[in-house]
Protein backbone atom coordinates (compact mmCIF):
# COMPACT_ATOMS: atom_id res chain seq x y z
CA UNK A 1 0.00 0.00 0.00
CA UNK A 2 1.41 3.36 -1.03
CA UNK A 3 1.57 5.79 1.89
CA UNK A 4 0.39 9.25 0.83
CA UNK A 5 2.49 12.36 1.37
CA UNK A 6 0.29 15.14 2.72
CA UNK A 7 1.54 17.44 -0.04
CA UNK A 8 2.74 15.03 -2.73
CA UNK A 9 4.03 16.66 -5.90
CA UNK A 10 2.98 13.59 -7.86
CA UNK A 11 0.27 11.22 -6.71
CA UNK A 12 -0.56 8.18 -8.80
CA UNK A 13 -3.24 5.63 -7.96
CA UNK A 14 -3.98 2.41 -9.85
CA UNK A 15 -3.01 4.05 -13.11
CA UNK A 16 -3.47 1.86 -16.18
CA UNK A 17 -3.18 2.31 -19.92
CA UNK A 18 -4.28 -0.04 -22.65
CA UNK A 19 -3.48 0.59 -26.29
CA UNK A 20 -5.64 -0.84 -29.05
CA UNK A 21 -3.32 -2.16 -31.75
CA UNK A 22 -4.57 -3.05 -35.23
CA UNK A 23 -2.51 -5.80 -36.80
CA UNK A 24 -2.08 -6.15 -40.55
CA UNK A 25 -0.29 -8.88 -42.49
CA UNK A 26 2.24 -7.53 -44.97
CA UNK A 27 1.40 -7.06 -48.64
CA UNK A 28 -1.73 -6.42 -50.69
CA UNK A 29 -3.66 -9.48 -49.49
CA UNK A 30 -2.83 -8.47 -45.91
CA UNK A 31 -4.47 -5.10 -46.57
CA UNK A 32 -7.54 -6.76 -48.07
CA UNK A 33 -7.84 -9.15 -45.11
CA UNK A 34 -7.42 -6.30 -42.62
CA UNK A 35 -10.11 -4.36 -44.49
CA UNK A 36 -12.60 -7.25 -44.37
CA UNK A 37 -11.83 -8.34 -40.81
CA UNK A 38 -9.77 -6.02 -38.70
CA UNK A 39 -7.68 -7.75 -36.02
CA UNK A 40 -7.51 -5.67 -32.86
CA UNK A 41 -5.21 -6.49 -30.01
CA UNK A 42 -5.22 -4.76 -26.63
CA UNK A 43 -1.76 -4.05 -25.24
CA UNK A 44 -1.73 -3.42 -21.50
CA UNK A 45 1.19 -0.98 -21.30
CA UNK A 46 0.68 0.17 -17.68
CA UNK A 47 -1.26 -1.85 -15.13
CA UNK A 48 -2.40 -0.48 -11.77
CA UNK A 49 0.62 1.66 -10.96
CA UNK A 50 0.59 3.60 -7.65
CA UNK A 51 3.23 5.86 -6.09
CA UNK A 52 3.81 9.29 -4.58
CA UNK A 53 6.67 11.71 -5.13
CA UNK A 54 7.45 14.31 -2.47
CA UNK A 55 8.17 17.88 -3.54
CA UNK A 56 11.85 18.19 -4.48
CA UNK A 57 12.39 14.44 -4.75
CA UNK A 58 14.50 13.01 -7.60
CA UNK A 59 13.41 9.53 -8.61
CA UNK A 60 15.00 7.17 -11.12
CA UNK A 61 12.31 5.40 -13.15
CA UNK A 62 13.82 2.20 -14.50
CA UNK A 63 12.72 -0.88 -16.35
CA UNK A 64 13.42 -2.95 -19.43
CA UNK A 65 12.39 -1.90 -22.93
CA UNK A 66 8.63 -1.73 -23.34
CA UNK A 67 8.02 -1.76 -19.57
CA UNK A 68 5.69 1.25 -19.67
CA UNK A 69 7.98 4.13 -18.61
CA UNK A 70 7.25 6.50 -21.48
CA UNK A 71 3.54 5.70 -21.35
CA UNK A 72 3.48 6.57 -17.63
CA UNK A 73 5.37 9.84 -18.18
CA UNK A 74 3.03 10.78 -21.04
CA UNK A 75 0.00 10.19 -18.80
CA UNK A 76 1.56 12.31 -16.04
CA UNK A 77 2.19 15.11 -18.56
CA UNK A 78 -1.37 14.93 -19.90
CA UNK A 79 -0.33 13.76 -23.39
CA UNK A 80 -2.19 10.47 -22.96
CA UNK A 81 -5.44 9.78 -21.15
CA UNK A 82 -5.29 6.89 -18.67
CA UNK A 83 -7.60 3.93 -19.32
CA UNK A 84 -8.30 3.84 -15.58
CA UNK A 85 -6.94 5.09 -12.27
CA UNK A 86 -5.96 8.59 -11.31
CA UNK A 87 -2.98 10.94 -11.30
CA UNK A 88 -2.42 14.32 -9.71
CA UNK A 89 0.64 16.41 -10.48
CA UNK A 90 1.23 19.54 -8.40
CA UNK A 91 -2.45 19.36 -7.49
CA UNK A 92 -3.63 19.21 -11.12
CA UNK A 93 -5.28 16.43 -13.07
CA UNK A 94 -2.87 16.04 -16.02
CA UNK A 95 -5.46 14.91 -18.57
CA UNK A 96 -7.19 18.31 -18.33
CA UNK A 97 -4.03 20.09 -19.60
CA UNK A 98 -4.94 23.30 -17.80
CA UNK A 99 -2.75 26.30 -18.55
CA UNK A 100 -1.54 26.56 -14.96
CA UNK A 101 -0.61 22.86 -15.07
CA UNK A 102 1.40 23.24 -18.27
CA UNK A 103 3.29 26.14 -16.70
CA UNK A 104 4.17 23.90 -13.72
CA UNK A 105 5.57 20.87 -15.53
CA UNK A 106 7.88 19.91 -18.36
CA UNK A 107 8.43 16.72 -20.33
CA UNK A 108 11.82 16.29 -21.99
CA UNK A 109 12.13 13.36 -24.36
CA UNK A 110 15.70 12.71 -25.46
CA UNK A 111 14.44 11.16 -28.70
CA UNK A 112 12.17 14.06 -29.66
CA UNK A 113 12.97 17.68 -30.25
CA UNK A 114 10.96 20.81 -29.72
CA UNK A 115 13.45 23.33 -31.11
CA UNK A 116 12.82 24.54 -34.65
CA UNK A 117 15.36 22.95 -36.92
CA UNK A 118 15.99 25.85 -39.32
CA UNK A 119 16.12 28.64 -36.75
CA UNK A 120 18.62 29.50 -34.03
CA UNK A 121 17.69 28.12 -30.60
CA UNK A 122 17.26 31.68 -29.38
CA UNK A 123 14.17 32.07 -31.59
CA UNK A 124 12.57 28.98 -30.03
CA UNK A 125 13.39 30.39 -26.58
CA UNK A 126 11.59 33.64 -27.43
CA UNK A 127 8.55 31.69 -28.63
CA UNK A 128 8.54 29.76 -25.35
CA UNK A 129 8.84 33.03 -23.45
CA UNK A 130 5.65 34.21 -25.18
CA UNK A 131 3.82 30.86 -24.84
CA UNK A 132 4.59 30.57 -21.13
CA UNK A 133 4.13 34.33 -20.52
CA UNK A 134 7.54 34.65 -18.87
CA UNK A 135 8.21 38.27 -17.74
CA UNK A 136 11.27 39.86 -19.42
CA UNK A 137 13.33 40.17 -16.24
CA UNK A 138 12.69 36.53 -15.28
CA UNK A 139 13.53 35.42 -18.85
CA UNK A 140 16.84 37.35 -18.75
CA UNK A 141 17.76 35.98 -15.32
CA UNK A 142 16.96 32.37 -16.30
CA UNK A 143 18.82 32.70 -19.59
CA UNK A 144 21.89 34.10 -17.82
CA UNK A 145 21.81 31.25 -15.33
CA UNK A 146 21.27 28.49 -17.95
CA UNK A 147 23.94 29.98 -20.23
CA UNK A 148 26.44 29.73 -17.43
CA UNK A 149 25.51 26.29 -16.10
CA UNK A 150 25.10 24.68 -19.53
CA UNK A 151 27.83 26.64 -21.33
CA UNK A 152 25.47 27.94 -24.02
CA UNK A 153 27.68 30.86 -25.04
CA UNK A 154 28.28 30.92 -28.77
CA UNK A 155 25.69 28.30 -29.72
CA UNK A 156 22.38 30.12 -29.20
CA UNK A 157 22.54 32.05 -32.46
CA UNK A 158 23.50 29.09 -34.64
CA UNK A 159 20.88 27.31 -36.70
CA UNK A 160 19.75 24.31 -34.67
CA UNK A 161 20.45 21.93 -37.60
CA UNK A 162 24.12 22.95 -37.40
CA UNK A 163 24.54 22.14 -33.70
CA UNK A 164 26.15 18.93 -32.48
CA UNK A 165 23.86 16.44 -30.72
CA UNK A 166 25.20 17.49 -27.33
CA UNK A 167 24.83 21.22 -28.06
CA UNK A 168 21.29 20.64 -29.29
CA UNK A 169 20.37 18.65 -26.17
CA UNK A 170 21.62 21.46 -23.95
CA UNK A 171 19.43 23.90 -25.89
CA UNK A 172 16.48 21.48 -25.71
CA UNK A 173 16.84 21.33 -21.92
CA UNK A 174 17.11 25.10 -21.62
CA UNK A 175 14.00 25.58 -23.80
CA UNK A 176 12.05 23.00 -21.80
CA UNK A 177 12.95 24.55 -18.43
CA UNK A 178 12.80 28.22 -19.33
CA UNK A 179 9.45 28.61 -17.55
CA UNK A 180 11.02 27.18 -14.37
CA UNK A 181 8.72 24.16 -13.99
CA UNK A 182 8.31 22.61 -10.55
CA UNK A 183 7.91 19.07 -11.86
CA UNK A 184 10.29 17.60 -14.46
CA UNK A 185 9.62 14.43 -16.41
CA UNK A 186 12.89 13.54 -18.12
CA UNK A 187 12.70 10.61 -20.55
CA UNK A 188 16.21 9.55 -21.61
CA UNK A 189 17.62 13.10 -21.53
CA UNK A 190 21.19 11.90 -22.15
CA UNK A 191 20.54 9.35 -24.88
CA UNK A 192 23.30 9.24 -27.48
CA UNK A 193 25.47 11.84 -25.73
CA UNK A 194 29.16 11.32 -25.03
CA UNK A 195 30.24 10.95 -21.39
CA UNK A 196 31.25 14.61 -20.97
CA UNK A 197 27.95 15.82 -22.30
CA UNK A 198 26.06 13.30 -20.15
CA UNK A 199 27.87 14.73 -17.13
CA UNK A 200 26.97 18.29 -18.21
CA UNK A 201 23.29 17.34 -18.41
CA UNK A 202 23.44 15.63 -15.01
CA UNK A 203 25.13 18.66 -13.44
CA UNK A 204 22.44 20.91 -14.90
CA UNK A 205 19.57 18.77 -13.57
CA UNK A 206 21.26 18.53 -10.15
CA UNK A 207 21.74 22.31 -10.04
CA UNK A 208 18.17 23.01 -11.15
CA UNK A 209 16.75 20.61 -8.55
CA UNK A 210 18.79 22.26 -5.78
CA UNK A 211 18.02 25.80 -6.92
CA UNK A 212 14.27 25.46 -7.47
CA UNK A 213 13.38 22.46 -5.29
CA UNK A 214 11.90 20.81 -8.37
CA UNK A 215 10.57 17.26 -8.35
CA UNK A 216 12.28 15.12 -10.99
CA UNK A 217 11.26 11.80 -12.49
CA UNK A 218 14.03 10.47 -14.70
CA UNK A 219 14.31 7.53 -17.03
CA UNK A 220 17.67 6.59 -18.44
CA UNK A 221 19.46 3.57 -19.76
CA UNK A 222 22.71 5.07 -18.44
CA UNK A 223 22.94 3.96 -14.86
CA UNK A 224 25.47 6.71 -14.12
CA UNK A 225 22.63 9.23 -14.61
CA UNK A 226 20.48 7.43 -12.11
CA UNK A 227 23.14 6.82 -9.48
CA UNK A 228 24.37 10.44 -9.74
CA UNK A 229 20.93 12.02 -9.34
CA UNK A 230 18.46 9.75 -7.59
CA UNK A 231 18.39 8.14 -4.17
CA UNK A 232 14.99 6.55 -4.76
CA UNK A 233 14.30 4.13 -7.58
CA UNK A 234 11.02 2.98 -9.05
CA UNK A 235 11.30 -0.10 -11.21
CA UNK A 236 8.51 -0.96 -13.62
CA UNK A 237 8.27 -4.25 -15.46
CA UNK A 238 5.49 -5.33 -17.83
CA UNK A 239 3.50 -2.27 -16.71
CA UNK A 240 3.73 -2.96 -12.97
CA UNK A 241 5.85 -1.37 -10.26
CA UNK A 242 8.07 -4.19 -9.03
CA UNK A 243 10.40 -2.14 -6.82
CA UNK A 244 10.04 1.20 -5.06
CA UNK A 245 12.81 2.08 -2.66
CA UNK A 246 16.33 3.11 -1.95
CA UNK A 247 19.04 2.73 -4.58
CA UNK A 248 21.15 0.68 -2.15
CA UNK A 249 18.27 -1.67 -1.41
CA UNK A 250 17.93 -2.28 -5.15
CA UNK A 251 21.64 -3.03 -5.41
CA UNK A 252 21.22 -5.59 -2.62
CA UNK A 253 18.45 -7.31 -4.56
CA UNK A 254 20.88 -8.49 -7.16
CA UNK A 255 21.58 -12.16 -6.70
CA UNK A 256 25.23 -11.61 -7.57
CA UNK A 257 27.66 -11.13 -4.75
CA UNK A 258 29.66 -8.15 -3.65
CA UNK A 259 32.92 -6.97 -5.13
CA UNK A 260 36.10 -7.07 -3.02
CA UNK A 261 38.88 -4.80 -4.31
CA UNK A 262 42.37 -5.56 -3.09
CA UNK A 263 45.70 -3.74 -3.07
CA UNK A 264 48.53 -6.06 -2.07
CA UNK A 265 52.04 -5.35 -0.81
CA UNK A 266 53.28 -8.71 -2.07
CA UNK A 267 51.91 -10.11 -5.37
CA UNK A 268 49.44 -13.01 -5.47
CA UNK A 269 48.65 -15.15 -8.50
CA UNK A 270 45.09 -15.54 -9.83
CA UNK A 271 45.22 -19.17 -8.72
CA UNK A 272 45.97 -18.11 -5.12
CA UNK A 273 43.22 -15.49 -5.20
CA UNK A 274 40.67 -17.97 -6.57
CA UNK A 275 40.54 -19.60 -3.13
CA UNK A 276 38.73 -16.49 -1.84
CA UNK A 277 36.27 -15.70 -4.64
CA UNK A 278 35.73 -15.42 -8.36
CA UNK A 279 38.64 -13.46 -9.81
CA UNK A 280 37.37 -10.66 -12.07
CA UNK A 281 40.71 -8.89 -12.62
CA UNK A 282 44.17 -9.49 -11.23
CA UNK A 283 47.58 -7.99 -12.07
CA UNK A 284 49.67 -9.22 -9.18
CA UNK A 285 49.42 -6.28 -6.80
CA UNK A 286 45.77 -5.38 -7.33
CA UNK A 287 42.73 -7.55 -7.86
CA UNK A 288 38.96 -7.59 -7.96
CA UNK A 289 36.99 -10.59 -6.68
CA UNK A 290 33.28 -11.38 -6.62
CA UNK A 291 32.20 -13.13 -3.45
CA UNK A 292 28.80 -14.42 -2.27
CA UNK A 293 26.93 -11.69 -0.40
CA UNK A 294 26.48 -13.75 2.77
CA UNK A 295 30.17 -14.68 2.96
CA UNK A 296 31.77 -11.25 2.51
CA UNK A 297 33.01 -10.87 6.12
CA UNK A 298 34.40 -14.38 6.34
CA UNK A 299 36.22 -14.13 2.94
CA UNK A 300 37.58 -10.66 3.77
CA UNK A 301 38.89 -11.90 7.13
CA UNK A 302 40.61 -14.88 5.46
CA UNK A 303 42.15 -12.60 2.83
CA UNK A 304 43.48 -10.22 5.47
CA UNK A 305 45.10 -12.98 7.49
CA UNK A 306 46.55 -14.95 4.56
CA UNK A 307 47.83 -12.21 2.22
CA UNK A 308 49.86 -9.04 2.73
CA UNK A 309 46.96 -6.65 2.13
CA UNK A 310 47.57 -2.87 1.85
CA UNK A 311 43.93 -1.98 1.19
CA UNK A 312 40.61 -3.84 0.94
CA UNK A 313 37.23 -2.39 -0.01
CA UNK A 314 33.82 -4.03 -0.41
CA UNK A 315 31.32 -2.67 -2.95
CA UNK A 316 27.88 -3.49 -4.28
CA UNK A 317 27.81 -4.56 -7.92
CA UNK A 318 27.18 -1.76 -10.43
CA UNK A 319 23.49 -1.02 -11.01
CA UNK A 320 23.87 -2.20 -14.61
CA UNK A 321 24.70 -5.67 -13.30
CA UNK A 322 21.73 -5.65 -10.94
CA UNK A 323 19.33 -4.55 -13.68
CA UNK A 324 20.76 -7.10 -16.10
CA UNK A 325 20.22 -9.79 -13.46
CA UNK A 326 16.67 -8.63 -12.78
CA UNK A 327 15.64 -8.33 -16.42
CA UNK A 328 18.39 -9.31 -18.78
CA UNK A 329 17.92 -13.04 -18.87
CA UNK A 330 14.26 -13.02 -19.85
CA UNK A 331 13.25 -13.12 -23.49
CA UNK A 332 11.34 -9.96 -24.46
CA UNK A 333 8.44 -12.11 -25.65
CA UNK A 334 7.94 -13.41 -22.12
CA UNK A 335 7.32 -9.95 -20.71
CA UNK A 336 4.25 -8.09 -21.90
CA UNK A 337 1.57 -10.35 -20.51
CA UNK A 338 -2.10 -9.60 -20.90
CA UNK A 339 -2.33 -9.17 -24.65
CA UNK A 340 -5.82 -10.02 -25.83
CA UNK A 341 -6.66 -10.69 -29.46
CA UNK A 342 -10.16 -9.79 -30.55
Ligand SMILES: Nc1ncnc2c1ncn2[C@@H]1O[C@H](COP(=O)(O)OP(=O)(O)OP(=O)(O)O)[C@@H](O)[C@H]1O
Pocket residue numbers: 019020021043044045063064065066067068069070071072336
Ligand atom coordinates in the same frame (compact mmCIF):
# COMPACT_ATOMS: atom_id res chain seq x y z
N1 LIG B 1 1.09 4.20 -29.37
C1 LIG B 1 1.16 2.92 -29.03
N2 LIG B 1 0.30 2.02 -29.55
C2 LIG B 1 0.36 0.72 -29.20
N3 LIG B 1 1.23 0.20 -28.31
C3 LIG B 1 2.11 1.05 -27.75
C4 LIG B 1 2.12 2.44 -28.09
N4 LIG B 1 3.12 3.04 -27.36
C5 LIG B 1 3.69 2.06 -26.64
N5 LIG B 1 3.10 0.87 -26.86
C6 LIG B 1 3.42 -0.42 -26.22
O1 LIG B 1 3.23 -0.26 -24.83
C7 LIG B 1 4.27 -0.92 -24.09
C8 LIG B 1 4.99 0.09 -23.21
O2 LIG B 1 5.71 1.01 -24.05
P1 LIG B 1 6.54 2.25 -23.45
O3 LIG B 1 7.03 3.06 -24.61
O4 LIG B 1 5.71 2.94 -22.43
O5 LIG B 1 7.74 1.49 -22.73
P2 LIG B 1 9.13 2.06 -22.17
O6 LIG B 1 9.30 1.45 -20.83
O7 LIG B 1 9.17 3.52 -22.28
O8 LIG B 1 10.14 1.38 -23.18
P3 LIG B 1 11.59 1.87 -23.73
O9 LIG B 1 12.55 1.77 -22.60
O10 LIG B 1 11.87 0.84 -24.80
O11 LIG B 1 11.41 3.25 -24.28
C9 LIG B 1 5.13 -1.60 -25.13
O12 LIG B 1 4.69 -2.93 -25.26
C10 LIG B 1 4.87 -0.80 -26.40
O13 LIG B 1 5.04 -1.61 -27.55
